[in-house]
Amino acid sequence: MTHLAGKTALVTGGGTGIGLAIAKALASEGARVAITGRRIEVLEQAASDHGFIPIQMDVADEESVTAGFNQIGTTDILIANAGIAEGQNILKSDTAFWRQIMTTNLDGAYFTIREGLRRMPIDDWGRVIAISSIAGLRGLKGAHAYAASKHGVVGLIKTLAMDFAKRPVTFNAICPAYVETDIITRNQAKIEERTGMDADAARKVMTDLNPHGTLISPDEIAQAVLWLCGPASQSTNGATIEISGAPT
Incomplete structure (x- = not known):
């Protein structure tokens, strides 16, 4: 039996890329894994290949997020991964672009984490992990909206870590460079x-x-997630784990 047996995990944006790597890693440790995304055909293919539960969900739509979580019920591990990465010169930018990035990356993380916490046994055990970005720590030239949204995700995680510090649930952010x-x-x-x-x-x-x-390989991100869900990570809370190849 592996150390996540009996746990239910939900990974947003779990049909491809980083999310899929994380979902596979969690399943390999015995977790029951639900993956979400907007494209049901992508989710169903991944579910067929790996035994996941596919849930169509648009993280930018509050009602869609709530409905998606209602399908899975109790959630022990929550991975807020879904997002978009686009850059634009601010002099040529407009409010629609700004809102698109913020609604998906920051509002989406908020909706996802809020609904996950409402279904998490926070007095027993829980893990909340957001996939932010190196841009959420340092900024990113040419990507003002993206960097701002990812800074917001880091702030959300750090604050929730303080809010729930006395309970056996942790909140951390992984901040990769180019994957x-x-x-x-x-x-x-x-x-x-x-x-x-x-x-x-x-x-x-x-x-x-x-x-x-x-x-960076998506598997590097997935292994960091496994460690944060592992038995030796209970005192790691409110951390921003940079995976970028940069000396620290």
Whole structure:
């Protein structure tokens, strides 16, 4: 029997990328895992492959989040992972862009964590982990809205860690730099279109932004999540775990 047997985990944005890696890691330790996202066909494929529970949910829609949690019931482990990463020059930006980023990344984390806590046995045991970003600690050139939203997620986590400090539930944020996901592929295409670079050069733009010059594997994020859910992490609360390749 593995150490998460009997626990139920919910991972938002769990059908691809970082979320899928986390869901697989939690399931490997015996957790019952629900994955959420907007594209039910993606969720159902992952569920078929790995035995997850697929729940269609749009984290930017409060009613959708509530309905999704009602399907799963008690939640012991909550991974607030869903989000979007887009940049824009503030001089060319508009309120619609700002609201899109904030509604998904910050409002979505708030709705998800609130509904998860309402169904979590907070006087017994619980883990709340938000996937923020290195941009939530340092900012990110050309991505004012994204960086602001991820700073907001970190503030939310740190405050809840204080609010629940006397209870056996912890709140932590993982803050990765550039991770090898579909977001990299999409951003690479945008760089190629904008600059005329070839694919390798466009990819190198993002790779070089990581201090160690390589993209981070989603499995590295998943292993950090497992540690935060493990038996030796009960005193780690309100932390921002930077996974970036940068010396600390």
